[in-house]
Amino acid sequence: MIRRLIPFAVAAVLCGTSLAQDALKIATVDMQQLFKEYYRTEEAQQQVNVERARIQKELNERYARIQEIDEELKKLRKMLDDPSVSDSKKQEVHRDWQMKQQEGIALDRERREFQQRRTQALNEKMVQRMKGILEEIRKLVEEQAKKEDFDFVFDKSGLSTSQVPVLLYTKDATDITPTLLVDLNKDAPKDGAKPAEEAPEGDEATE
Template sequence: MRIIRRITALVLALGLLGTAAAQEGKLKIATVDMQNLFKEYHRTNDAQKQINVERARIQKENNERLARIRELDTDLQNMRKQLDDPSISDSKKQEVYRDWQMKQNEGIALDRERREFLQRRNQALNEKMVQRMKGILEEIRKLVEEQAKKEDYDYVFDKSGLSTSQVPFLLYTKDATDITAVLLEDLNKDAPAEPAGEEAAAPEAPAEGGE
């Protein structure tokens, strides 16, 4: 969730929407819970499901690479036993040792390639997730702005926003209207029906490195 909080902090600043009411001495203020809108928006869950599918695909390929490396490791252990076997001739041991070296180098190379693959694919997936989530947040921000203009609000404050010290920016407002529910209904008006028994996946942070 930390990466989503960082994305949210980058795109959820909502500016002044009008000054006429301020000049008259009375402001029309609204609040919105951007974190809740983001979490409950059906496009957020759709994007998360797609990310999870891609993450599972990466893990599957990583497991296949690990399986080959473990096969080589088993071969190396068996060859080591032959090298320690006093009943095997020296000439045979030299042949086994050459094969052991080749397999060991192959295993090292395969593991290096696997780690590079995992880092490369996870980094690309993280970047894709960041771009998708930023796009969704920008879509929500525009909807907030449209609603604010429609209702002639002077200010709209994100009540879920936190400062760098993790203290809410908005501590108190007088006579502010919370427009979160109205916006959420608008966002999800075209949401596809969820299959029976299926729960929406909560947004997750992108995968880090693997084994």
């Protein structure tokens, strides 16, 4: 997730200083480190874990009902195979077996559709959250670059399509990652404090 999003977040931040100057003022930043160690990233991940647990709980409940139906089908099958059961009774049992089988098939289909729908929605929501956090970090990088009058700020954690670091070497570049980490986490909750849990979404309430 991080490796897919970060390369699009920051390639370089260009400040207002003229490029015609003899010596450019260059800085580097580790966007991956900022993302991982930003307290809001951990909070977002915790919220995603809570939502994922809700989905799994619902799936477990649905699967338990399907297993109950499977056990009922086995009992009905035994009655159908029992030679001591009359033909008229077997006809009645066979109708019940067909109804139970259709119910089980429908519930299993609903379970799979529920899992696909909710998982996809959660993944999309997570991607949007991470993009928002990365954009917040990018803006802070830009502000810091302007504040310290840097011409360029390069993301030293960025990788090319061949998974080779984009930035291989910089001369006399200042790493502003530690400064940015302090700024990002200045409002982090104290140890032991937990972020507020999000309320269940409408789909969770109606499923």
